[in-house]
Amino acid sequence: MTLASHLDNASAARVSTLIWGSPGVGKSAAIRHWAASRNLPCWTIIASLREPADFGGLPVVSRDHSGTGIEGVPAVSFAPPRFAIEAARRGGVIFLDELTTAPPAVQAALLRAVLDLAFGDLELDPARVTVIAAANPQSEAAGGWDLAAPLANRFVHHTYAVDPTAWVDAFPTYWGAAPELGFAGQTVDAAAWQRARLQVAAYIRSNPASLFALPKAASRQGQAWPSPRSWDFASRLLARVSAMGDEPASALSLLAGCVGEGPAAGFLAWLAAADLPDPEVLLADPDAYVHSNRGDISWAVLTAVAQAVIDRPTAPRWRAAWKVLGSAARAGGTDVATPAMQSLVAIRSAKLPLPKDFEAFFPIFEAVGIIASVGSNGKPTTGLPS
Incomplete structure (x- = not known):
């Protein structure tokens, strides 16, 4: 079953989804693309950057108890975070990314949020809001934690593995939503980037094993290595160099900084031999x-x-x-x-x-x-x- 079909089914059944996959395979982009294709607002929340109160609610003291018949006695309410208020108003997807980087205290605060869509004292409408999470395996997460059993049991789990054929088909058009690149007056020509994406996709088509290769050695995992994300970065840099009038070979150090020296050299050798026409x-x-x-x-x-x-x-x-x-x-x-x-x-x-x-x-x-x-x-x- 495709990821899109899985998310359609799970959201209709009102079951929160947890997407597992190695770093760089495109989990986050795929989830945001799914939300956009369904015209759903999407709030991306990195759980490890949040406090437990961001999900359980921030305590607020009030003496206003209108209609209760009790006046002047202080009481505590739990205020929801802004993204939950916006989700209550607009409906959409609350996307909990990098979930295995969340420490145990934050995981505990997520229990009601994931199961009941409760953020503080605010409970969201499950007909209008769904929760989706994404996580790297604990062994591949940055400062990762195992998921606590009660939190893990609140999700339907789906393993997302990159499909080189599907990626090759979609990357040249950037899934129909290529962003404009540029910074501080410096731009990357859109046509040059499209050409670079085609070149990368064609190379991966003939070398599918080069799309994703997470090094086994932990010491190498912190350096450049090929993944769908890093090939995306490489295509942007190749486009920039080409648009500036330089030969693609001059981009070796930049591409190696994305996908590693071996894959970068292999790609540039393939590109030189291909001699693709305009x-x-x-x-x-x-x-x-x-x-x-x-x-x-x-x-x-x-x-x-x-x-x-x-x-x-x-x-x-x-x-x-x-x-x-x-x-x-x-x-x-x-x-x-x-x-x-x-x-x-x-x-x-x-x-x-x-x-x-x-x-x-x-x-x-x-x-x-x-x-x-x-x-x-x-x-x-x-x-x-x-």
């Missing part, structure tokens, strides 16, 4: 496309062409992209061209109909029992989505 050159002259027998290279080229059209979809660029994809499919590259084909099909419209080159992918549809054709209007018929 997708804009192919869109200007689709006949210039030469299909490579190396699947990692052809996947990177075709994905870049499709993404370039998605970013700026005009009729001439649309037709040129399909001509490139059709050439790849007819040259025996249907398998590596299919992801790019699916991306383009997703944005088709009346102004961007499927062209004749789409027929090069019919063997795929025939293999799964779909008999298809393209009508005079350029749209697929008989079993394909319209």
Whole structure:
């Protein structure tokens, strides 16, 4: 079951979820992406940075007991934290990150919060608010603690393991939400970063074991090593260096500082040998496309062409992209061209109909029992989505 399906099911059943996974695999990003995709506000709370009173409530003395018939006697209320008040007003996800860094006293204060959505004297509506937590295994957490049995028993547990294939498919578009990079007037060109993400994804596609490799030696775990998070950082630095006009090889020290010397050197050697063409050159002259027998290279080229059209979809660029994809499919590259084909099909419209080159992918549809054709209007018929 996918993480998204798990979170959908658990939140509907009103059961809090704890996501386990090694550092750097993308647990936090995946949870925030799930919340955003459901239009849910998400408050990220690092439990280890909080006091027990932040969950159990801060004691506040009051003498106002209106309507009780008892006046002047001091009483203590437990005030909830601001994020709980905001969650009560808006609904959404309270995300308890890095849970295994929370000391026992904080874990004890979380017992009612996780089970009853109670923060101080405020109880949240379980129809509008859900609790999700994430944790590294205690042996991999920063100053980690084992979870107390009563707290662990309040969650449905899910192990999140990175899937290199899924990551390679999603990273070039950054899951549809790539942020703008820059600081103090210094920027990173968005197109350069997208190109760098494609290059990293193509490398991981052919070297999936390089996506995540937590060193076994504790002394090495505190240094640079490859993970989805550190490859993300590497792509940003590669984009910055490339946009400044420097050769990618000059970024070795920066990339090594993210993923380690061995993986960085391996990636740069692969990149130099790949010699990937500019997708804009192919869109200007689709006949210039030469299909490579190396699947990692052809996947990177075709994905870049499709993404370039998605970013700026005009009729001439649309037709040129399909001509490139059709050439790849007819040259025996249907398998590596299919992801790019699916991306383009997703944005088709009346102004961007499927062209004749789409027929090069019919063997795929025939293999799964779909008999298809393209009508005079350029749209697929008989079993394909319209």
